[in-house]
Amino acid sequence: MKINRGLKITLLLLAIAWLLKIIEWSLEVNLYHLGIYPRNRLGFFGIFFSPFIHGGLKHIISNSFSFCILCFSLYLFIPKIASKVLIQLTLISGCMVWFFARPSFHIGASGVIYGIASFLFFLGIFQKNPGSLIISLCIAVLYQGMLTGLIPNEQGVSWESHLSGSIAGLVLAYYYKNIETEFSQKKEIKIEDDFSFEGYRNIENKAFIYKYSDNNKRVKE
Template identity: 65%
Template sequence: MLRNKEVRIPLLLISIAWFLYALELSLNIQLFHLGIYPRERLGFIGIFLHPFIHGGFNHIFSNTISFGILSFALYYFIPKVADKILIQLTIYSGFMVWIFARPSFHVGASGIIYGIASFLFFIGLFQKNPRSLIVSLCVAVLYHGMLTGLVPNEKGISWESHLSGSIVGFFLAFFYRHVETTFSQKVHTDLQHDLYKEGYQPLENENIKYHYTEIDKKKTKQ
């Protein structure tokens, strides 16, 4: 069953991006200067604002689709730390761009999108849960084309944001590899149900023990 947070948070973030884009169009202004400009003090604030600023309709539209799908998956499969993942992806990947990227304004949610995809892919591998591996496989199949965005191959594309997001997503997946997912919850429930179905119950009381005595041993010989 869907929880409100799974839809509410992604929609809120997407709405902020579209509001700012509509503001640019209506006032005939550009907000790209609110993005990350590496190694400049004024560009540091872009670490927190860059995911909401986009360079045009095609940019924001493509990011909306990808971010909507991946962020929904993040909140659905890993609800306990989904908020932390988004915040940490934004800050850490943005900081890497500010430190290492080319001297230009870097805007858009692409780095976050790459980070979520990387996180969902690697956490399935780290957890080694058969069901979570399905998510890893789906991400690999649906977003394998994103690999080309990790290297400089097109002018005007911040491949540094893509690479930073992917690296941060990998380390976050390793850090949160023991977090409980909806898959692990379901596996636990199914296992418990199967045990009761077969007539077995877990011994939760250590005082309940079977004592094997000599009398029992003689009976078994008979």
């Protein structure tokens, strides 16, 4: 059920992004103006639309693969709060871009992608259990190249979105550090320690009850 739900949500979000890109190609329009434009009232609404708007084919393909893997992993390992974290990452990183980024249209899901990667990585660090640390190690190995995206090193790339997403992921990972993940769930094992008289286990139940007679002999009822 968890896998099915996570896969459905991930594919649905990707489908919206691809549908908008197909509309752009079909109608020969450009929807970049729906992105985030910092410190502009209309540009503020781009916080909600920008993750679905992409520049070109290369942009949307690269983001699709990364988003698919990371979003599905989020729902797989932390199903209880996955949707909440996804929304919070989008809003927090988007607001940071709106407040602090360069005056230009910022589009694409890369801010959310960096946010999920950062969240999963730091959650494992903060929780310190073996399972969560394995996730952190996998993220570090698979997405180490993302570190270069945190600084301005390529024309036309919103490094502000990357940095904002990473910071948002770090903050949320610390906030949710005590949340149960699929690796941190512990099965409760109840151990009965009700012993009577010199270590003999009490085996009384509804069908088998002891009564004490006056001469201290046990009588089965």
